[in-house]
Amino acid sequence: MGLRAKFPMLYTLYPKKKNMQKPKPPRWADQLLEWFCAPHLLEEVQGDLYEKFQKNLRVFGEKTARQEYAKGVLSFIKPFALRRKKEVSTELYIQIMISNYFKVAFRNLLKYKGYSFINIFGLASGMAVAILIGLWIYDELSYNKYYQNYNRIAKVMQGATPNGEFGVGEHMPIPLGTTLKTDFSHDFTYVVMSSWTGEHILASGDKKFMKTGNYLSSEAPDMLTLKMLRGTRAGLKDQNSILLSESVAKSIFGYDDPMGKIVRIDNKLDVKVTGIYEDFPYNTEFRDMTFIAPWDLYVSSESWIKPNANWGNNSWQILAQIAPKADFETVSKKIKNLRVKNVPEAAYMKPEIFLHPMSRWHLYGGWDKFRNPEGRIQYVWLFGIIGIFVLLLACINFMNLSTARSEKRAKEVGIRKAIGSVRSQLVIQFFSESILMVAFAFLFSLMAVLLMLPFFNEVADKKLSLLWNEPLFWLAGIGFSLLTGLIAGSYPAIYLSSFQPIKVLKGTFRAGRLAAIPRKVLVVTQFTVSITLIIGTIIVFRQIQYAKNRPIGYDRSSMITIGMNTPELYGKYSVLRDELKRTGAVVEMATSSSPTTKLGSRLIGFDWPGKNPGFKEQFGVIAVTHDFGKTVGWQFTNGRDFSRDFSTDSSGIVLNETAVRYMGLKDPVGKTIKWNGNPYQVIGIIKDMVMDSPFDPVYQTVFILNYNWSSVISIKLNPELSTNESLAKVEEVFKKLNPASPFDYKFTDQQYAIKFSTEDRIGKLATFFAVLAILISCLGLFGLASFVAEQRIKEIGIRKVLGATVFSLWSLLSTEFVLFVLVSLLLAVPISYYYMSSWLQKYTYHIEISWWIFALSGLGAILITLLTVSYQAIKAALMNPVKTLKNE
Amino acid sequence: MKRTYLGEFEEIVLLTVAIMGDKAYGVSITEEIEEQTGRSVSVSAVHAALHRLEEKNMVSSYMGDATAERGGRRKRLFSVTALGNRTLDEIRLLRNRLWDNIPLRIFSTLQ
Numbered sequence: 001m002g003l004r005a006k007f008p009m010l011y012t013l014y015p016k017k018k019n020m021q022k023p024k025p026p027r028w029a030d031q032l033l034e035w036f037c038a039p040h041l042l043e044e045v046q047g048d049l050y051e052k053f054q055k056n057l058r059v060f061g062e063k064t065a066r067q068e069y070a071k072g073v074l075s076f077i078k079p080f081a082l083r084r085k086k087e088v089s090t091e092l093y094i095q096i097m098i099s100n101y102f103k104v105a106f107r108n109l110l111k112y113k114g115y116s117f118i119n120i121f122g123l124a125s126g127m128a129v130a131i132l133i134g135l136w137i138y139d140e141l142s143y144n145k146y147y148q149n150y151n152r153i154a155k156v157m158q159g160a161t162p163n164g165e166f167g168v169g170e171h172m173p174i175p176l177g178t179t180l181k182t183d184f185s186h187d188f189t190y191v192v193m194s195s196w197t198g199e200h201i202l203a204s205g206d207k208k209f210m211k212t213g214n215y216l217s218s219e220a221p222d223m224l225t226l227k228m229l230r231g232t233r234a235g236l237k238d239q240n241s242i243l244l245s246e247s248v249a250k251s252i253f254g255y256d257d258p259m260g261k262i263v264r265i266d267n268k269l270d271v272k273v274t275g276i277y278e279d280f281p282y283n284t285e286f287r288d289m290t291f292i293a294p295w296d297l298y299v300s301s302e303s304w305i306k307p308n309a310n311w312g313n314n315s316w317q318i319l320a321q322i323a324p325k326a327d328f329e330t331v332s333k334k335i336k337n338l339r340v341k342n343v344p345e346a347a348y349m350k351p352e353i354f355l356h357p358m359s360r361w362h363l364y365g366g367w368d369k370f371r372n373p374e375g376r377i378q379y380v381w382l383f384g385i386i387g388i389f390v391l392l393l394a395c396i397n398f399m400n401l402s403t404a405r406s407e408k409r410a411k412e413v414g415i416r417k418a419i420g421s422v423r424s425q426l427v428i429q430f431f432s433e434s435i436l437m438v439a440f441a442f443l444f445s446l447m448a449v450l451l452m453l454p455f456f457n458e459v460a461d462k463k464l465s466l467l468w469n470e471p472l473f474w475l476a477g478i479g480f481s482l483l484t485g486l487i488a489g490s491y492p493a494i495y496l497s498s499f500q501p502i503k504v505l506k507g508t509f510r511a512g513r514l515a516a517i518p519r520k521v522l523v524v525t526q527f528t529v530s531i532t533l534i535i536g537t538i539i540v541f542r543q544i545q546y547a548k549n550r551p552i553g554y555d556r557s558s559m560i561t562i563g564m565n566t567p568e569l570y571g572k573y574s575v576l577r578d579e580l581k582r583t584g585a586v587v588e589m590a591t592s593s594s595p596t597t598k599l600g601s602r603l604i605g606f607d608w609p610g611k612n613p614g615f616k617e618q619f620g621v622i623a624v625t626h627d628f629g630k631t632v633g634w635q636f637t638n639g640r641d642f643s644r645d646f647s648t649d650s651s652g653i654v655l656n657e658t659a660v661r662y663m664g665l666k667d668p669v670g671k672t673i674k675w676n677g678n679p680y681q682v683i684g685i686i687k688d689m690v691m692d693s694p695f696d697p698v699y700q701t702v703f704i705l706n707y708n709w710s711s712v713i714s715i716k717l718n719p720e721l722s723t724n725e726s727l728a729k730v731e732e733v734f735k736k737l738n739p740a741s742p743f744d745y746k747f748t749d750q751q752y753a754i755k756f757s758t759e760d761r762i763g764k765l766a767t768f769f770a771v772l773a774i775l776i777s778c779l780g781l782f783g784l785a786s787f788v789a790e791q792r793i794k795e796i797g798i799r800k801v802l803g804a805t806v807f808s809l810w811s812l813l814s815t816e817f818v819l820f821v822l823v824s825l826l827l828a829v830p831i832s833y834y835y836m837s838s839w840l841q842k843y844t845y846h847i848e849i850s851w852w853i854f855a856l857s858g859l860g861a862i863l864i865t866l867l868t869v870s871y872q873a874i875k876a877a878l879m880n881p882v883k884t885l886k887n888e
Numbered sequence: 889m890k891r892t893y894l895g896e897f898e899e900i901v902l903l904t905v906a907i908m909g910d911k912a913y914g915v916s917i918t919e920e921i922e923e924q925t926g927r928s929v930s931v932s933a934v935h936a937a938l939h940r941l942e943e944k945n946m947v948s949s950y951m952g953d954a955t956a957e958r959g960g961r962r963k964r965l966f967s968v969t970a971l972g973n974r975t976l977d978e979i980r981l982l983r984n985r986l987w988d989n990i991p992l993r994i995f996s997t998l999q
Contacts, residue, residue: 043961044935044951044964045935071930072932076935078932
């Protein structure tokens with residue numbers, strides 16, 4: 001058959017070539033029409049115009065036909081032909097579809113309220129913990145960044161390796177500062193001497209306040225880039241001036257103008273206020289520096305400084321800012337040998353001077369004896385890891401539950417597919433659903449953080465707030481939410497959407513055995529983390545308790561200490577003591593060179609019978625008065641206390657047990673010890689008193705009598721009177737004898753407790769996180785158990801009908817979970833043992849990790865698991881089998 | 889009953905569609921009107937009127953065959969709907985009633 005016969009239509013529409021030469025309508029008119037005419041009208045309009053053209057061609061000829069055609073086209077420029085047909089647009093479809101997704105998502109949330117609550121609440125608490133820890137770490141890392149010269153400021157430090165162990169000190173001699181300033185002027189922009197931040201009395205008129213402040217060289221305001229609210233940074237150049245922080249200025253002068261007013265420091269120095277600076281923020285090294293007075297004033301007012309301004313006396317701090325082009329390492333190298341050069345006799349301990357950059361002050365504040373830097377960075381790591389783990393737990397939960405839930409929705413997937421959903425639409429649906437859940441959780445977690453921040457700040461000793469204005473915060477929060485949503489939604493989105501609708505709808509679909517494996521792995525991971533945290537917390541607490549229970553060798557109850565901060569208090573020992581005792585509120589009073597809660601001086605220059613000449617000894621030395629022993633209640637193992645009955649006691653010495661062991665003395669009482677050439681006779685041995693860290697061994701310490709070397713008054717209050725009553729009476733005496741100073745006292749037991757603050761803080765935070773981790777894990781377990789119970793509800797029904805007891809059903813449902821926990825326990829024990837034993841190594845005085853801790857936490861974990869699972873298991877086991885079996 | 893308003897030209901087009909039966913499309917309607925009324929009518933005007941009538945549900949349409957002289961394009965064929973028929977009847981009745989009410993005298997002068 002020929003083509004013509006096969007497609008007659010084609011040949012009628014497109015006749016043979018010779019006919020194609022026929023006149024045609026003007027091209028431009030055609031194109032114009034095609035451009036403006038609505039597509040749905042084009043065919044008929046253009047067809048009619050063509051037909052008309054052909055007729056005109058026959059009747060009037062080509063020219064007229066073409067003209068008429070053009071006119072015809074132009075006359076169609078009318079609204080009806082221009083207007084495009086309104087179709088239901090794709091965007092509208094998508095809108096409807098997405099709003100349907102949300103509707104379905106909300107219905108699902110509401111239908112399974114329990115699951116939704118567990119899911120969202122669990123994730124929200126995990127996120128809240130992560131946010132809190134994130135804020136905490138952010139704060140730690142931004143410590144000191146307030147100072148604009150952050151990257152150039154350093155402390156001058158000296159290190160030494162006397163007996164093979166590296167040690168570091170921040171105390172510097174005055175000539176070192178001068179040398180750095182004059183001989184190394186190219187390397188340093190500023191060298192600032194500091195008297196250390198300490199308590200001083202600031203008085204104006206009859207207002208007296210105890211404030212912490214510092215004496216600094218006049219360049220300090222420039223180095224620390226003080227934000228001056230009044231006056232200028234040059235205000236410290238005048239020797240009799242003082243810069244006040246805003247808060248101190250407020251408390252002293254209220255709303256009066258403080259500028260130019262006179263302030264009296266420690267009841268002896270009158271200075272003029274020359275500037276007010278913005279308070280240093282809480283997360284800075286110098287936050288306690290609430291006023292700054294000139295270094296020169298300090299040197300001229302304290303008579304003991306000038307004779308001690310030599311290389312032998314290390315009493316001050318030196319801060320420095322290096323020159324713009326210098327770097328810390330090269331400058332450190334240059335100044336390394338300054339000490340050996342100036343104090344050749346110290347060469348045996350290999351001293352070196354170096355710079356400790358401000359960026360490392362807070363997180364790498366110290367060095368261990370092998371010279372490895374250490375410090376708070378370990379806590380940053382610890383909490384960072386805990387935060388990540390808690391968040392991980394919450395995410396695991398979330399994924400587990402959403403995955404478990406999603407299997408219930410296989411039918412929905414089948415129907416959607418049957419109606420015509422494409423796979424990509426289902427993927428989008430499940431993703432948007434899980435992201436919606438995560439978004440809820442994120443909002444809740446923000447609220448939770450807002451609620452918890454005050455409490456958290458108190459425990460962590462921080463002033464954190466949500467970083468509403470920090471783009472990084474939002475980026476992290478939203479980025480993380482999206483990520484969690486995507487991961488949690490990935491299983492339903494990718495796996496469920498691949499189902500064949502026919503299988504699902506016929507009911508032959510069953511999630512494979514393999515589908516449960518990742519879930520099991522996740523549950524085990526979760527419990528491993530939780531149990532590790534439980535074990536860790538128990539060990540931290542045991543360690544703290546252990547140190548707290550340590551015998552401290554003296555009686556710290558109802559004891560107070562008062563600093564000797566004004567000249568009036570000196571030389572009045574017996575007057576003060578008599579007056580205090582006369583009130584009846586005080587049992588005993590004594591002065592000493594340092595309080596019992598702090599070992600002040602560690603000194604050399606001792607000699608004793610049998611001492612190895614090459615031994616480089618060092619002793620803690622405390623000067624006390626006759627009444628010190630009775631005040632603090634130290635206990636003698638041998639010999640006797642200082643007594644006024646023996647005039648020879650003025651050259652007597654009391655040792656602690658460690659000192660006796662340190663010297664290797666046998667029968668020490670009565671022996672003579674030399675210190676700087678002067679003989680001291682040992683009159684007694686006391687039980688070790690814990691004066692420094694309760695986690696460290698007691699330091700070898702000697703006590704001598706000296707009424708002039710005193711810095712603190714210790715008072716034992718009468719335990720029979722109430723503390724308030726006693727304090728009021730003591731205050732009266734002090735007001736009379738030391739009117740220039742506010743009555744400021746410290747309870748010794750509180751001071752002692754401060755020594756545990758870091759550990760207490762860590763313990764509290766660790767408990768908080770451990771409890772949350774367990775809570776989150778249990779929530780997950782609870783949800784999972786109920787899911788499993790629900791899945792097997794028919795099986796349980798049949799078993800019951802066949803005679804299974806509630807107990808056997810309960811064990812059927814619970815065994816699996818208990819197995820999970822046992823596996824987790826096996827994993828958690830070595831992990832926690834490894835990390836906790838290395839944590840304990842830090843403390844010389846520490847507990848041993850005993851097996852019962854692991855047993856106890858394992859038992860606890862199993863109990864918690866059983867409690868969580870049993871509720872669901874028993875509920876399922878008690879159900880009436882008729883109800884579960886009758887439908888279908 | 890309030891009926892849909894029809895303009896004069898619309899009425900003519902609708903009547904023409906009714907006349908043409910199943911052969912009513914743009915060009916044929918135009919030619920028929922020109923023939924019947926003697927006035928010159930543009931295709932676009934007819935199209936616009938048909939469009940309006942379709943919106944008013946007076947006519948319905950479907951796509952018909954293609955022919956060579958249309959360059960292979962299909963024509964849209966129109967037919968009067970029931971509503972269209974009723975509307976035409978009502979118009980006619982109204983006119984007749986009005987005519988019947990004209991007094992004879994005037995009627996004759998008009999002639």
